[in-house]
Amino acid sequence: xxxKPKILTASSDPRCPEISxxxxxxxxxxxxxxxxxxxxxxxxxxxDIVAIIWIxxxxxxxxxxxxxxxxxxxxxxxxxxxxxxxxxxxxRGIKLSHTPGVLNDAVAEMGLTLLLASARNLVRFAEEYxxxxxxxxxxxxxxxxxxxxxxxxxxxxxxxxxxxATRAMAFQVKIxxxxxxxxxxxxxxxxxxxYFSNLNGMLPHCDFVIVLVNLTPETTxxxxxxQFKHMKKSAILVNCSRGPTVDQEALVKAxxxxxxxxxxxxxxxxxxxxxxHELFKMSNVILTPHxxxxxxxxxxxxxxxxVDNVLAALDGTDLLSEIPY
Amino acid sequence: xxxKPKILTASSDPRCPEISxxxxxxxxxxxxxxxxxxxxxxxxxxxDIVAIIWIxxxxxxxxxxxxxxxxxxxxxxxxxxxxxxxxxxxxRGIKLSHTPGVLNDAVAEMGLTLLLASARNLVRFAEEYxxxxxxxxxxxxxxxxxxxxxxxxxxxxxxxxxxxATRAMAFQVKIxxxxxxxxxxxxxxxxxxxYFSNLNGMLPHCDFVIVLVNLTPETTxxxxxxQFKHMKKSAILVNCSRGPTVDQEALVKAxxxxxxxxxxxxxxxxxxxxxxHELFKMSNVILTPHxxxxxxxxxxxxxxxxVDNVLAALDGTDLLSEIPY
Numbered sequence: 151x152x153x154k155p156k157i158l159t160a161s162s163d164p165r166c167p168e169i170s171x172x173x174x175x176x177x178x179x180x181x182x183x184x185x186x187x188x189x190x191x192x193x194x195x196x197x198d199i200v201a202i203i204w205i206x207x208x209x210x211x212x213x214x215x216x217x218x219x220x221x222x223x224x225x226x227x228x229x230x231x232x233x234x235x236x237x238x239x240x241x242r243g244i245k246l247s248h249t250p251g252v253l254n255d256a257v258a259e260m261g262l263t264l265l266l267a268s269a270r271n272l273v274r275f276a277e278e279y280x281x282x283x284x285x286x287x288x289x290x291x292x293x294x295x296x297x298x299x300x301x302x303x304x305x306x307x308x309x310x311x312x313x314x315a316t317r318a319m320a321f322q323v324k325i326x327x328x329x330x331x332x333x334x335x336x337x338x339x340x341x342x343x344x345y346f347s348n349l350n351g352m353l354p355h356c357d358f359v360i361v362l363v364n365l366t367p368e369t370t371x372x373x374x375x376x377q378f379k380h381m382k383k384s385a386i387l388v389n390c391s392r393g394p395t396v397d398q399e400a401l402v403k404a405x406x407x408x409x410x411x412x413x414x415x416x417x418x419x420x421x422x423x424x425x426x427h428e429l430f431k432m433s434n435v436i437l438t439p440h441x442x443x444x445x446x447x448x449x450x451x452x453x454x455x456x457v458d459n460v461l462a463a464l465d466g467t468d469l470l471s472e473i474p475y
Numbered sequence: 476x477x478x479k480p481k482i483l484t485a486s487s488d489p490r491c492p493e494i495s496x497x498x499x500x501x502x503x504x505x506x507x508x509x510x511x512x513x514x515x516x517x518x519x520x521x522x523d524i525v526a527i528i529w530i531x532x533x534x535x536x537x538x539x540x541x542x543x544x545x546x547x548x549x550x551x552x553x554x555x556x557x558x559x560x561x562x563x564x565x566x567r568g569i570k571l572s573h574t575p576g577v578l579n580d581a582v583a584e585m586g587l588t589l590l591l592a593s594a595r596n597l598v599r600f601a602e603e604y605x606x607x608x609x610x611x612x613x614x615x616x617x618x619x620x621x622x623x624x625x626x627x628x629x630x631x632x633x634x635x636x637x638x639x640a641t642r643a644m645a646f647q648v649k650i651x652x653x654x655x656x657x658x659x660x661x662x663x664x665x666x667x668x669x670y671f672s673n674l675n676g677m678l679p680h681c682d683f684v685i686v687l688v689n690l691t692p693e694t695t696x697x698x699x700x701x702q703f704k705h706m707k708k709s710a711i712l713v714n715c716s717r718g719p720t721v722d723q724e725a726l727v728k729a730x731x732x733x734x735x736x737x738x739x740x741x742x743x744x745x746x747x748x749x750x751x752h753e754l755f756k757m758s759n760v761i762l763t764p765h766x767x768x769x770x771x772x773x774x775x776x777x778x779x780x781x782v783d784n785v786l787a788a789l790d791g792t793d794l795l796s797e798i799p800y
Contacts, residue, residue: 170616206615255623259646263591270588270770272763276598279764282750288764290531291495296770298580320645321584425607438597439604439613445595445621 155464156199157181158189158218160207169205172446173227176453177203180461193217201225201460203453210234215242223247223463225456230365230392231473246473247459249452251309256448258313261360261390264414264436265318268386269297269358273436295357295384295411297321303356305349305372306363306391307333314362315341326352330368353380358388365392373397378404384411390442393419398429405432416442480789481524482506483514483543485532494530497771498552501778502528505786518542526550526785528778535559540567548572548788550781555690556798571798572784574777576634581773583638586685586715589739589761590643593711594622594683598761620682620709620736622646628681630674630697631688631716632658639687640666651677655693678705683713690717698722703729709736715767718744723754730757741767 157177161169169183177183181201186208189196199218202210204226215221215238223245226234231248239246267273271294278284302318304311304327312333315325325343327333332345346352349372353359359381363369373387374397381387387410389396398419404410412434418427421440429435443449459469482502486494494508502508506526511533514521524543527535529551540546540563548570551559556573564571592598596619603609627643629636629652637658640650650668652658657670671677674697678684684706688694698712699722706712712735714721723744729735737759746765754760768774784794 168616170618172618255647256621259591259621259623260595263588263595263597266584266588267592267597270585270766272588272592272761273598273601275763275766276761277602279747279762280750280755284747284764285750286747288747289766290769291493292766293495293497293769293771293774294766296581296584296772298584299772317642317645320642322580422604422609422611422613425605425610430605436597436601437604438600439609441595441600441614441617441619444615444618446618447621447624449618 154178154180154182155201156184156196157201157203157460158184158186158196158199158208158221159203160186160205170449172450173205173453176450176457180457200464203227203456203460204234210239212238215239215244223460223469225459225463226473227452227456229253232365234473236473245463245469247456247463247469247471248473249455250471252451252455253443253448254309254313256445257310257362257390257442258317259445260416260438260442261310261314261362261388262317264388264390264416264438265302265358265360265386266297268388268412268414268436269295269300271434274433295386297323297358299323300357301326301355303327303352303359304343305329305359305361306369307331307343308362308364310390311360311362312337312341314360315343326355328352329363349377350380353377353385354382356385357382358386360388361391361395363391363395365395370394371397371400373401375400375403378409381410383408386411387413389413389415389417391417393417393421402428405429405435412436414438416440479503479505479507480526481509481521482526482528482785483509483511483521483524483533483546484528485511485530495774497775498530498778501775501782505782525789528552528781528785529559535564537563540564540569548785548794550784550788551798552777552781554578559798561798570788570794572781572788572794572796573798574780575796577776577780578768578773579634579638581770582635582687582715582767583642584770585741585763585767586635586639586687586713587642589713589715589741589763590627590683590685590711591622593713593737593739593761594620594625596759599758620711622648622683624648625682626651626680628652628671628677628684629668630654630684630686631694632656632668633687633689635715636685636687637662637666639685640668651680653677654688674702675705678702678710679707681710682707683711685713686716686720688716688720690720695719696722696725698726700725700728703734706735708733711735711737711739713739715741718742718746727753730754730760737761739763741765 202224225247298321301324307327307329328349414436527549550572623646626649632652632654653674739761741763
């Protein structure tokens with residue numbers, strides 16, 4: 151029996167956790183895994199490595215590529231690829247793939263989870279209940295906002311924004327959205343959405359605002375001091391995109407000044423956020439450690455897509471999800 | 476100008492919080508509020524009270540009714556009415572109303588909130604993040620279940636169950652349900668639901684199970700030791716009905732034995748649950764202090780319906796929501 155092709159991947163890197171058993175299982179269906187740490191000990195032993203699967207490492211620089219003359223593809227297990235030196239890799243004739251699409255459901259679901267949890271003060275109630283705040287009496291008069299029937303502003307109506315909108319619709323939510331690109335009339339109608347070319351014009355109508363834009367120079371940040379001033383005092387901001395899309399200092403000021411009602415952030419600047427940060431002290435803020443894509447289903451789906459891209463590259467067929475030129 | 480009719484309601488009762496400003500505003504549109512404590516000081520001064528609006532008091536017994544010869548209606552601001560001595564009140568020709576329907580949206584929304592939050596381990600991640608567990612690194616390998624695309628079992632497909640199902644549908648969830656009554660084929664089709672006359676036959680298929688039955692002798696409890704044994708080891712139980720529908724001791728055992736994957740409970744036995752209870756120590760359990768109906772919208776909607784019932788009784792027209800005979 152022929153041995154399996156070898157792929158290089160990272161583990162035990164200080165910034166990179168152990169490769170999960172799920173990930174190893176998916177890779178080992180087709181490949182022999184060479185961990186970066188092992189590779190570094192005897193690089194010349196592994197000249198037959200044919201692909202790199204990037205999880206949260208290894209760093210791919212000229213020195214590494216010089217030691218790997220037979221690599222056909224770098225497959226990153228991520229949607230973003232700003233961690234890769236694309237020209238360096240492409241100039242050597244190495245293909246590049248990423249894993250878009252697979253995590254739409256998971257991220258859209260996390261967006262809804264944070265919208266609902268912040269509407270209903272879920273984390274605060276759970277914490278206070280555990281602490282004994284309600285040991286005498288349930289908090290009958292502590293009424294909360296309601297997501298159902300509210301008005302939701304979606305900042306960034308890409309694939310994830312659209313998936314989220316189809317779900318928010320079921321809560322009889324009025325959907326407004328802002329994006330550079332406008333959706334077709336049919337697509338707008340299907341989710342009952344109203345387009346605003348001007349973000350500041352949309353914000354005053356919204357009970358909830360969720361940021362789902364890509365991180366680009368134009369969206370760094372897209373929500374700042376000016377935008378918070380346009381929001382309702384009761385409105386809640388949710389961010390499931392990337393930390394720098396929200397001006398975090400301006401957000402803290404807006405929350406302290408009561409200019410907005412609350413926030414739920416799966417992404418921050420930096421990540422992880424130091425746990426002495428003042429956002430952790432605000433009872434109207436929910437913080438989660440960038441877990442929006444982190445369901446078993448989405449996570450394994452990304453790895454499977456990376457593996458399928460490597461198989462395609464080795465077969466010489468079209469990649470399933472090549473990084474755009 | 477004629478003075479407003481007087482109504483009796485409770486406040487400052489040790490078991491009953493102050494009446495909220497929202498509630499007072501709604502009642503004072505039409506009535507003069509006489510607080511029970513004030514009434515007790517000079518009962519004879521308030522013979523012209525025409526209605527009792529029950530919030531979480533007063534206790535309505537023979538002695539109280541003897542002091543209130545002109546009461547036409549007892550309007551309870553609640554869906555349940557097991558706290559009222561119905562025959563005693565009706566025998567005096569006093570009408571009785573409650574407030575069903577108004578809180579369907581809020582309770583169904585809380586059900587979805589708990590389903591999503593427990594799927595994504597939201598409360599645990601938020602707590603651990605705040606505590607500093609992820610101060611070095613975000614928890615990349617800590618993958619969670621996903622609600623989207625899962626199989627949901629709804630125990631009790633009444634108004635709230637059906638509202639919840641329409642929302643769960645948007646998450647591409649497969650819906651199974653158990654109830655004494657089967658929905659019409661058209662209703663089942665509209666939510667893509669499959670009926671199980673036998674609860675134990677449904678449970679093995681479910682990734683999530685939510686209890687939304689009324690509390691009756693038959694449902695006390697409906698989920699017990701036997702049912703937990705039929706559930707998947709990974710399945711999550713959510714209860715948004717009443718505490719006694721779930722056998723809490725059996726639930727604790729099932730969680731400890733790993734027979735089920737987790738639970739999210741807005742209702743418990745007793746309420747509030749003492750904060751030294753072992754359920755509070757389980758990281759796969761979310762507990763909230765009976766807040767499912769507690770949005771401003773639902774809460775004010777209930778009070779408005781109670782007031783409208785009182786106005787109907789004083790006008791001699793049909794009540795909007797009479798307690799059934």
